[in-house]
Amino acid sequence: MVTIINKIWSFNSSAYNIRIFSRRSFRRAYGTNIDDKSIDISRIRNFSIVAHVDHGKSTLADRLLELTGVIKPGNETSQVLDQLQVERERGITVKAVTASLNYKYNKKDYLLNLIDTPGHVDFSNEVVRSVKACQGVIFLVDANEGVQAQSVAVHSLAKRNNLVIIPTLNKVDLPRADPENTKAQLKSLFNIAPDTVLSISAKKGWGVKELLEAVITRIPPPNVDLNEHFRATIIDTWHDKYRGVLCLAYIESGSIQVGQTVKWRSDLKQQTLKYLALLRPSEEPIEKAVAGQVVMVGCGPKGGGSVGDELLSLASAETTKVASAPTVKHMVYAGIFPADQSQHTQLSDAIKKLALNDSAVSVSIDSSPALGQGWRIGFLGLLHLDVFTQRLLQEHKAEAILTAPSVPYKIKVMGAKTIKQFKGEEAIITNPLQLPDPNNIVEYYEPFVIGTIITPVEYIGAVNTLCVDRRGTPRPSSAVDEKMMMLQYILPLSEVVVDFHDTLKGLTSGFASFDYQDYGFHPSSLVRMDILINGVLVDELTTIVHTSRLEYNARNMTAKLKEMIPRQMVQVAIQAVVSGKVYSRETLKAYRKDVTAKLYGGDVTRRKKLLKQQADGKKKMRSVANIKIPRNTFIDVLKR
C-alpha cells in the first residue's frame, strides 16, 4: 500500500537516507552558534504566499527555491511544493507545505520560512493554519485577471491576523496584463498605496529577488521569547510508516533539543522528542531549534500530535488538559462506504491515516441497510470531498462508495430529555436520518454563507437572477473598477455547495469568481421528505427540503427513482411524503427480465452462468418491501 507519507517521502528525502546534521553545518546554516542560545531571531522571517486560485503561488514558490539555491534554475514549470499526486494532476495546491530557506542579504544570513498555501476556498483552513505561524504575507494578484473573490478573502484574513502585507502583482509578462488598473483596484478595495505594490513575473523570474528582499525588509522577525519555557503549536501532521506521527510545529517560546522530554498540552502525556528537522523542503535533521522557527518534530512510532495541540517543556507551568481539536466548520457531509464489506478494515485504516494528514475532515461511524458499515465524513466543501476520495484511492489504494453530499442543519427540540440522542435543546443534524419526529421539532435552522462574487458588469443581471433563484438576499455591492463589480449575497449553504460555482462560471463565460464565508445558522422553513416504496419507508432516501422547493424536489426525486429502479415482477409505487401527505407519486409497471431469453438450444452451463450473474447482481441490491433497488440508486438519486 502506498501511503501518503511515501508520497511526501519520495520528495522529502528518504527515511533511510537521513544525513546527520553536524553542529558545524548547523552553524553554517544559520551563521550563529547553537550553544549560546543566541540564534539570531532578528534574522528569521516566517511568511506565506496568499492569493486567489491560479494566481501563481506555487510558481513563485519555485522561483524562491531557486533563488535560495534549493533547486536548480531553468525549470519554469516544476511546482516543487505541490507534492501530492492529486495536486499535480489537478494543478491545484491542496496542502500547505513549508520550506526553510537561507538567504544572504547585506552580508547577513537570514532564515526564511516559506509556507505555500492552497488557493481554493475548500482548503482555506490550511491557509488559516499557515498564517498563524507567519508575521507577513506576500499577497499575490494576477495582473491579467485583477482582484478576484478569493483575493478579498485572503486579504481580510491577513488583516484580521495583523500580518504585514506585501502587495504583489504577478504575470506582468503577459501581453494583456494591466498592472496600473490592478493597482487601482487594490487602492479602491483595500486602500493599498500604489507605490507599495511590487510587480513580478513568477514564471520568468522577473522582480522575484526584489520581492524576497522586501520579505526581509518589510516583514518583522517573530515576536518570541527565547528565555521562556519551550512551547510550540502544531500546524500540520502526517503519518510516516516507520516513525509514526510527524508534526510541523511553530516554536512560540524557548528552545528544544532532540532527546528532551516534552508533554502534550491536550493530555499532558510525556514523550521524548526523537525527530527534529528543518524542511528545506526536503528534511534536514537538526539537534536543536529555537523560538520563531518552523520545524518538523516527532516522538517516535507511539508519538502523539494533532493540529492545534501544543508541545510543552516539562518545566512549563501548564498542568491542565486542553482539548486540542481546532474548530473547523464542516460545510458538507457525505457517507463513505467500502465497495465491498470485506474491504472495511482496509478502508478504515486508510481513512484514519488520511484524516491525520487532512485535519479538516471529521469522521464518525455510519451504517446503512443498503450500503453496510461505513463512515459519515464532514468536509469543507465539494472539492475537498472530491480530493479526499481521490487521495484515498491514489495514496491508500482504498476504493470507496460515496453518498450524495448534504449540509448540516440545526434543530431546536421540545422535550429533549425524552428523545434518546438529544442531550440539550438544540442539536446539529448531519444526516437527515437523525431527525426526530417532526412533532418534537420547535424550530429548524439552516446554515447560511456570505457569498462574494466579482463579475464583469455585463453579467450582473444573470448573476443576480442566479442568486435570487438560489434564495439569496443581496447586500450592498461595490465597484472594483469601471468594468468589474463586487456583489455580495447571503445564501443558504445548501444552494451553494453542489453546483453554484460551476453554474456561475457557465453564466459569466468563466469571468466571475466566487468565494464564501460562514454566516451561521438561521431559522428556515424546512421539512423532512420521506420516500416510500410500496408503502415502506426507505431510510437512506430521506432528505431535508426547504418548503419552497418541496413540490419540485418531490416530483424530481420520484421521477428519477422511476428511471433508476429496474422493473420488477410486481408493480412498484414510489411516493414522496411529508408528514403523511403525498406530494408526488410514480408507478413502475411489473416486468420480469429473462436473462436467458437470448439463449437458443440447451447449453446448460451458459444458462447457469447467466442465472448466477443475475443472482450476484441481486446481492448488490437493497430489498425494500420485496422490491430490489440497486445500491447506486441511493447515491445517484440525491445528486442534483
Ligand SMILES: Nc1nc2c(ncn2[C@@H]2O[C@H](COP(=O)(O)OP(=O)(O)OP(=O)(O)O)[C@@H](O)[C@H]2O)c(=O)[nH]1
Ligand atoms: N505567464 C505567466 N504565467 C504564470 C506566471 N505565474 C504563474 N503562471 C501560470 O499560472 C498557472 C497557475 O500557477 P500556479 O503557480 O499553479 O498557481 P497557484 O496560485 O499555485 O494555484 P493553486 O495552487 O491552485 O492555488 C500556471 O499555469 C503557471 O504556469 C507568470 O508570472 N506569468
